Amino acid sequence: MTVISDIRVPRLALLGAPNCGKTSIFNALTGGRAKVANYPGVTVEYRKGLFKTPQGLGAELLDLPGVYGDCGHSIDERVAIDAIRGNIDGERAPDGLVVVMDASHITTHLHNVLQAKNYGIPMVLVLNMMDMAARDGMEIDVNALEEKLGVPVISSVAVRSAGRAALLDYFDSWLPKLSDGTAVAPSQSEQSLKVLQAEARAITRDVVEQSDHAQTFTQRVDNIVLHPVMGIIILATILFVMFQAVFAWAGPLMDGILNSIGWLKGVVEGALPDSWFRSLLADGIIEGVGAVVVFLPQIIILFAFILMLEASGYMARAAFLIDTLMAKVGLNGRAFIPLLSSFACAIPGIMAARTIEGERDRLTTILIAPLMTCSARWPVYLLIIAAFIPRTKVGPFNLQGLVGFSLVLAGVVFALIAAYVLKRTVTKGAKPSLLLEMPSYKMPVLKDYFLGLWERAKIFITRAGKIILPASIIIWFLSSYPASATNIRETFAGKIGQILEPIMAPIGFNLEMSIALIPAMAAREVAVSSLATIYALGGEEGQLGALLAADWSLPTALAFLAWFVFAPQCLSTLAVMKKETNGWKWPLFAFTYLMLLAYAAAGVTYHVAMAFGL
Ligand SMILES: Nc1nc2c(ncn2[C@@H]2O[C@H](COP(=O)(O)OP(=O)(O)OP(=O)(O)O)[C@@H](O)[C@H]2O)c(=O)[nH]1
Numbered sequence: 001m002t003v004i005s006d007i008r009v010p011r012l013a014l015l016g017a018p019n020c021g022k023t024s025i026f027n028a029l030t031g032g033r034a035k036v037a038n039y040p041g042v043t044v045e046y047r048k049g050l051f052k053t054p055q056g057l058g059a060e061l062l063d064l065p066g067v068y069g070d071c072g073h074s075i076d077e078r079v080a081i082d083a084i085r086g087n088i089d090g091e092r093a094p095d096g097l098v099v100v101m102d103a104s105h106i107t108t109h110l111h112n113v114l115q116a117k118n119y120g121i122p123m124v125l126v127l128n129m130m131d132m133a134a135r136d137g138m139e140i141d142v143n144a145l146e147e148k149l150g151v152p153v154i155s156s157v158a159v160r161s162a163g164r165a166a167l168l169d170y171f172d173s174w175l176p177k178l179s180d181g182t183a184v185a186p187s188q189s190e191q192s193l194k195v196l197q198a199e200a201r202a203i204t205r206d207v208v209e210q211s212d213h214a215q216t217f218t219q220r221v222d223n224i225v226l227h228p229v230m231g232i233i234i235l236a237t238i239l240f241v242m243f244q245a246v247f248a249w250a251g252p253l254m255d256g257i258l259n260s261i262g263w264l265k266g267v268v269e270g271a272l273p274d275s276w277f278r279s280l281l282a283d284g285i286i287e288g289v290g291a292v293v294v295f296l297p298q299i300i301i302l303f304a305f306i307l308m309l310e311a312s313g314y315m316a317r318a319a320f321l322i323d324t325l326m327a328k329v330g331l332n333g334r335a336f337i338p339l340l341s342s343f344a345c346a347i348p349g350i351m352a353a354r355t356i357e358g359e360r361d362r363l364t365t366i367l368i369a370p371l372m373t374c375s376a377r378w379p380v381y382l383l384i385i386a387a388f389i390p391r392t393k394v395g396p397f398n399l400q401g402l403v404g405f406s407l408v409l410a411g412v413v414f415a416l417i418a419a420y421v422l423k424r425t426v427t428k429g430a431k432p433s434l435l436l437e438m439p440s441y442k443m444p445v446l447k448d449y450f451l452g453l454w455e456r457a458k459i460f461i462t463r464a465g466k467i468i469l470p471a472s473i474i475i476w477f478l479s480s481y482p483a484s485a486t487n488i489r490e491t492f493a494g495k496i497g498q499i500l501e502p503i504m505a506p507i508g509f510n511l512e513m514s515i516a517l518i519p520a521m522a523a524r525e526v527a528v529s530s531l532a533t534i535y536a537l538g539g540e541e542g543q544l545g546a547l548l549a550a551d552w553s554l555p556t557a558l559a560f561l562a563w564f565v566f567a568p569q570c571l572s573t574l575a576v577m578k579k580e581t582n583g584w585k586w587p588l589f590a591f592t593y594l595m596l597l598a599y600a601a602a603g604v605t606y607h608v609a610m611a612f613g614l
């Protein structure tokens, strides 16, 4: 038993197939905020939390990655199975198993429940998503199921508090038995998987009544959404609307933030005498941090779309639609979800690659994850696009949205090319296949949706405080001193930048850009805050975008964009790569190939644009 504030509480573990609602139960009971989404493989690590039943009994709850059986083919599955067997260092085995099953998939998942009895740990079966089963016209005789399985069965709708009441009530009677060791473990039967599957089929035949509408709601929608032609048109439309929205809807909010920042700078400059301190506040901190924070509305709009697609179940369809393409370049179908997560940030994306079974396939995915457009790139893209790309329309599309879309697409296309090359060279291995179960379509749970959005906003703002603020102070110092300096070249920053300048000049980068690239290793958006501070110190008044538009040529700006599609400008990503691959070899490899790509892409862009006389 774990001792928490002098009470010994039993430990429960959530076990079940991916996407059956384990984390939803965990969050609801423990007040946790772990990520929930409607596709398999969201949770890849184990997580602990405490909760109390209505009668005030305490228990510890373990949220685990989803598992398909008891073998553990991938790293995340092994974590779950090790946790249940008590094989994780410093962790003991759970006292009780809360086996969760998606009731609407009872036919395909019931044998896993029979298998779970063999752990020899007292268990209860939570028949979750009863609302989905009802929508699909299924009627499940819970009492009969309980009798045939020989374990208690509780119906549940994890996303509604009324839907969790029965489970909590059950805990009131079960927890005391787990504490004093009187709870009974189910009888074990070491049968082969085949026998268990046959037994599961026999049980479902007896306890499930399926009313005969020919097709479920999900199947009807999928007939359209997964259609080879219609499906692609729908996917393309969704993506286009998303990028249009990012550029078209954020305007007023961004203006509001810009005005507030301008106002704040004005107040500081009005209230303080001309001094180093005033310059640090106004040109260093307010300009630097403000230059990034202004993009918050666009980040929120982007994630409002992504999270909606995740929660509804559409994302897994997108994976299915482009699976043929992914298989052609040798990518495992399961790579889609890690790559998708990398659109928020490559770090969770690289970790999510744990769901991929083959070691070589997992490595390929890790190596290309940094090419997905993470949210740290957006401030750079948005700044340059707004400054250099006119707000005109091309047919029904606004040009800025199109350019943003092309940059994201460039990342994806080069990721596919990189995967193709890697799979034929350094990560050669067997041909992978798609093993992604399609989730049913669901109405997003509003609370989870807004929590998810809030979480993304919080990460963006926290980075502004933790990374951009200190980086702005350093850049302000390096670009302000020695005090004798009369222009940027004579400052410390200028001296450092001049080391890089000859290397970067052939691809069209000027001194200011070369300087900004160095602190941007901490995080890409620091490039934006650094430029803001450097230009503010240069004594030029006005918004950063306008200053850049006056100072840079269009080929230079485009080269800068191309650079950021590829450049591995983020030390934390390299650190996670090291952790996930157990060494520096692969992060160094990724760093080198991405750097070379960035340099080549920026160079080609610059010279082609010059040749076209832009
Ligand atoms: N309609 C409905 N949706 C549910 C229910 N329980 C969970 N969901 C939704 O199902 C999806 C999957 O839930 P999660 O809690 O992430 O599932 P999980 O078992 O933790 O999944 P993995 O971490 O991938 O193994 C989410 O979109 C939830 O909002 C339920 O009882 N009814």
Ligand SMILES: [Mg+2]
Residues within 6 Å of the ligand: 022, 023, 024, 035, 042, 043, 064, 065, 066
């Ligand atoms: Mg989960």
